[in-house]
Amino acid sequence: MKKQLLFLALTFAILSACKQEYSTTKIEGKRISISDSLATNPEIENFIKPYRESVERDLDSTLAYSVDTFSKSDGDLNTAIGNFMADAVYDMSNPIFEKRTGKSIDMVLLNHGGIRSIISKGNVTSRTAYQVMPFDNAVVVSAMKGNQVNDLIDYLASGKRAHPISKLKLILNADYSISEAKIKGEPIDINKTYYVATNDYLYNGGDRMSFLKSKDTVYNLDYKIRNVLIDYFKKIDTLKPVIDDRFTQIKDN
Structure with missing residues (x-):
């Protein structure tokens, strides 16, 4: 028995002495460019083909018809495409906000730079929405005091740019x-709380819109702007926005 125990002890000692520790001393990598020169894998291509075709059909199915071509460069202080986008956010988001909170959205503010494509005359599809709004920005509603809204007004006046707005009239x-x-239709009351719909990018300070950050409450509707546009296209059938008097300037005679 003693011999067996001695043998086991010696074996353990030998194994312990032979144990080696390893550590990473160097990592090497190389850059592989992804381009059309890379060979495709036929098996993978055949596997994803039906899914790709299904997505393409969904993207290109007609949702509405645009009576003209609309661009964000069409106007100085407001544009037809910007007015359409802001109005779409109000029309599609307000019922959701009312149902969740019992309150109404007072106005909408988006950003001119967020409009990434024209809307061409003719059929409007889901692909159109992805082109106009390729980002995953979602609708948020910020509870803002009247003095914060005045900062918003000052920003628009000094910026002299056609940022999309809805339910706000600025001259x-x-x-x-x-x-x-x-x-x-009502003057801004500094003692009132206004519920301003925008997107999460702007709420977090994008385009220097730091005034949107609520000192009270923010509501995330979990509703992507892109999906707002798709739902709005389905609702209206015909797209015919116009440049109007929501943001204008009095010219000297």
């Missing part, structure tokens, strides 16, 4: 000072 003097600013 500038010839020197770009503010002549009139109303939300849903």
